Each structure stands twice: as structure tokens, then as C-alpha cells.
Amino acid sequence: MKIKTAEFVISNSKVDHCPNSTLPEYAFIGRSNVGKSSLINMLTGRKSLAKTSAKPGKTQLINHFLINNNWHLVDLPGYGYAQVSKSTKKVFQKFITAYFKKREQMICAFVLIDSRHKPQPIDMEFMQWLGEHNIPFCIIFTKADKLKPKILDKNIENYKNEMLESWVEMPEYFITSATSKLGQDDILDYIEGINNSI
Structure with a gap:
């Protein structure tokens, strides 16, 4: 898949305010400072589509981007060690949970893991939650x-x-680098394959 257009649509903290669209959505989420914004910019070929920051927790809303006018890329807040208040973290958790449970357009979540670190309990618990909720x-x-x-x-x-x-089989996975663009084609082709089958 070639990304021809990538446009910001809306940011919000309520699932009910997400785009009123039947287009498929692919959500990107991970622990704070995992390199999510850089990855999104690499995938779309845009230097500043998603805002990057050295300070963890930059993304604090549900951000929708329209890609090639036929699917949405959804940038979700990082979980874990974001430098925000406990009350804000609870808000994050509430609307992230609501998004995954209620948003029927959400086809697949991409959980970002920092390849430099050993498995972190917070990542394992989050993926377990996704599995339990199908x-x-x-x-x-x-x-x-x-x-x-x-x-x-x-x-x-x-x-x-x-x-x-704890899993019967390993979920589909991709190895990436925002710097070298490793994994770009694999992820975009994976999304395109799903879109073509819908």
C-alpha cells in the first residue's frame, strides 16, 4: 500500500464523538515513550502527522487520521508511565476502554512494544485484557x-x-524502526489485505 493522503480528522476523549463513519479503523497504542508517534509518522510518510515529544504522555486524546480516504488510523494515549496526574490516567483508561469496547469500526489494535526491553507486566496485562474481550x-x-x-x-x-x-499461539507481529523504515511495507500491506477482505 502506498500512502497518498493522510489527514487529521478529529481529537476527542469521548467515543461518541469519534467520526460518524463506516470506514475501518486501526488503533495504535503502547506504553508511554515506546515511539508511537514516530512510528505513525514513518508509516504515513509524514514528518509531523503525529506529534512527537521527548516527554512521555504527549498523546492525551483519541486522534483520528484519514488515510487514502478509505481507512482511519487512530492514535491512542500511551499507558503506563506518562507524566500526568492520577486523575488524568483514570480518564485515559476510561475512554481507551470505552473505545475498544464500543467502537465497532475498530478492526485491529496494534500494540507497540519497545524491542530493547524484556516483557513488561503492564504490556502483558493489556494484551491479556484485549484477548479476554476478543x-x-x-x-x-x-x-x-x-x-x-x-x-x-x-x-x-x-x-x-x-x-x-499463556497464549495458544503468538499474535501476528512486526519488527520496526522509525529511522530506517523497517516494517513499513509489512504493516501497510497487512492493513491493505484486511481492507480488501472486508
């Missing part, structure tokens, strides 16, 4: 360029082994 998801390992190939392979293998302790 919400389709894939894993995107980010920042692959920060590791030597052998270490990257070892980290991915360790992650797979831990996942398979």
Missing part, C-alpha cells in the same frame, strides 16, 4: 535499529516464549 490485535516491536541483530533476535524470541506461556 479484541483483535497485533504486536509491533519498535526501535529495532537501537539493537544489534543478534540481541534483537534474542529479545524477540524471549518475548515469544513468555507470550506462549
